[in-house]
Amino acid sequence: MGSDEAKALIDAWVGREGAGRDRLLPLLHNVQDAIGYIDDALVPAIAAALNLSRADIHGVLTFYHDYRRQPAGRHIVKLCRAESCQARGGAAIEAIAAERLGVAMGETRRDGQVTLEPVYCLGLCAIGPNAMVDGRPVARIDAAALDRIAIEIAA
Numbered sequence: 001m002g003s004d005e006a007k008a009l010i011d012a013w014v015g016r017e018g019a020g021r022d023r024l025l026p027l028l029h030n031v032q033d034a035i036g037y038i039d040d041a042l043v044p045a046i047a048a049a050l051n052l053s054r055a056d057i058h059g060v061l062t063f064y065h066d067y068r069r070q071p072a073g074r075h076i077v078k079l080c081r082a083e084s085c086q087a088r089g090g091a092a093i094e095a096i097a098a099e100r101l102g103v104a105m106g107e108t109r110r111d112g113q114v115t116l117e118p119v120y121c122l123g124l125c126a127i128g129p130n131a132m133v134d135g136r137p138v139a140r141i142d143a144a145a146l147d148r149i150a151i152e153i154a155a
């Protein structure tokens, strides 16, 4: 989607849903759903459409982990970093995931095939450590599960 199209999408959304501070999070979700990420170049258009400052938009984008600032890979693997999954070996799983998938946490692999991201609780705490693979929850994740995910991603 080009810059003009993105701005048209923002204006159309605000026309339907209204402007103001309380509309910022829903608008950002809408932009991310439509484009896949929130380009810094769109911040002025978002600020203008909602009558907020650019600093307001940047503050929200940097505070919430859910907003992606760069295009994601074709596959998105999220690993839970919240307390219960960490107590069940989440840190070790994160290291194995980085090795098996060939990408560091918070990064997209150079071939664009996979992005590895943290998530903070998937609501499956009793059966962790947990992951989300392209929107599908994977419970009790271990090295074998990560091998299967790596094969799935390579296909």
Ligand code: FES
Pocket (backbone or CB within 6 Å): 080, 081, 082, 083, 084, 085, 086, 120, 121, 122, 123, 124, 125, 128, 129, 130
């Ligand atoms: S702490 Fe990981 S799913 Fe809740």
